[in-house]
Amino acid sequence: MLHSIRLLAIGVLAIWLSGCVSSVLSVDTKATQPIPAALLAEMSQKSMSPSSPILIRIFKQESELEIWKQDRSGRYALLKTYPMCRWSGKLGPKTREGDRQAPEGFYHVTANMLNPTSQFHLSFDLGYPNRLESALGYTGDALMVHGACTSSGCYALTDDGVSEIYAVAREALKGRQQAFQVQAFPFRMTPQNMAKHRTDPNFSFWTDLKRGYDSFEVARRQPKISYCGQRYIIDTDFAGGEPTNPLAACPPAVSQPNPAIASRTQSDMQKIDNLASSGAALTAHFYVDGGMHPVFRDILRKSGEDALARRTSSLSAVPVSRPSAGLADPHTPGN
Template identity: 70%
Template structure:
């Protein structure tokens, strides 16, 4: 019995060490098993949710926000909480190669094995980049995470307090029977206004494809089924089956769309055309290497570097550590 338990311990330790954003020794503190805060459990109760109901995560780069959605008693997802992100690197657009310092955009699925309790960045979970589509397109990179420590080179970083809450909520949903939770990572909230402003960006055709999944969730409040064909995402709903070969041509009617979704898309297309015709200015993104939520930027401008190094509550100013520009130059993420 002792030999078997020792072997299992060794396999666990090896698995943790080969995972990205991990510490060099097995973390023995309790941060990975801390409960969901009572205030957040209370919010779930008020919204007809339980800690073990399924979740869905949405990330928005331009707004530097991460949302947790949770399925309620109606069977639909409702917004539980929005977290400010204190750092993401690169610029708007997908990650395509190792070393481009881009944070991924796309649809990912996080299983229990992708939770990393021994992260160098407090706690983390792996997004699973490259997914099936990205791998088929030859995109490279690994260990792209959502984590704490407010430092990122290709990942999405939050405060330690913020990632601890997200980690606990995800952990309990997976314990409740959800096999994986979906993460939808977008360049911005995919409104007609934002699409019009970004219409000349080289990534625009890719964003139009992402918007299909965005619209499906916005209208139905149900998790879309993610498939692949024609070198892009293909989304299904309900009992529909999505194609699953990224390089194969899409069937003529791969995924039927219900009228409400079709109406939304047509309305957005008309709105985009009207905004373009009215001379809506193109966005001039000022990201030299990523972005941060305005809360953190104001704190940095007002109080300087030392303020960012102090851990404070999410209920006041949610900052725990310095901006990525001040991080260790030997950060293992540096080539992502």
């Protein structure tokens, strides 16, 4: 009898101790949350699986992030578009630490670049500087896509938004995809937008980005990115394999992008020239310090920065970055 009581007491103590440990050492499960049921249903409807590859596109001017996912045909289809609450800097690439510029270019994100312990809920590192940017001497690190509504060179969504993106990326990287491509653009690379910025010093750089944009728009497959001649080269194979020095002249090409993609780019460039020469291009957007999707700007304008911070982050200590600039941008020169 005494032995039974002792065993019962030990069992109760073990249960009590395990309860203590789990409460004291509780694990934050935000990084392991499943893909929401509504998004899984959307995948199923579009013939996608949770483990199929993804590709992400970011557009500064529109303040939008898109997740594309490979369907059963092997082509990518749009899964969902997320409004971004904040990005900082101006249109154009990031070149140095502290310039507040959010990067533009082509990046590849592996599983070890997902950050489950981000100070802004969850995040993933873009991998800036990439090989080309490093060769050009560009500086900066830890350029992220994360939650909340604050940015100093990053792309900030809401906590809910980044949670969904994180879960989708995590499951894709658990599948057969070793890294997913992120394409970060100043704006949607339409002839109209390009013509608006025809005189911008970054126009040549943006023309290179547009070739990657056109490749994906036409083929709905991840473009192959190479680096040589101090620029991005899209969907080209070279004699002797991939160039190893992004600053050196490109070696002879043994294959070129498919004719449909080249035709799209050539046609759009002609439209850009026509729009610019006719004066039909509208006024370009300019920024003092980054942009904000209209849905968030409306909340900021009507309810104030504290209300926007509460709507976008579970952490009350994360304020909206430079809210006055968020309200002012984009602007036209002289205004």
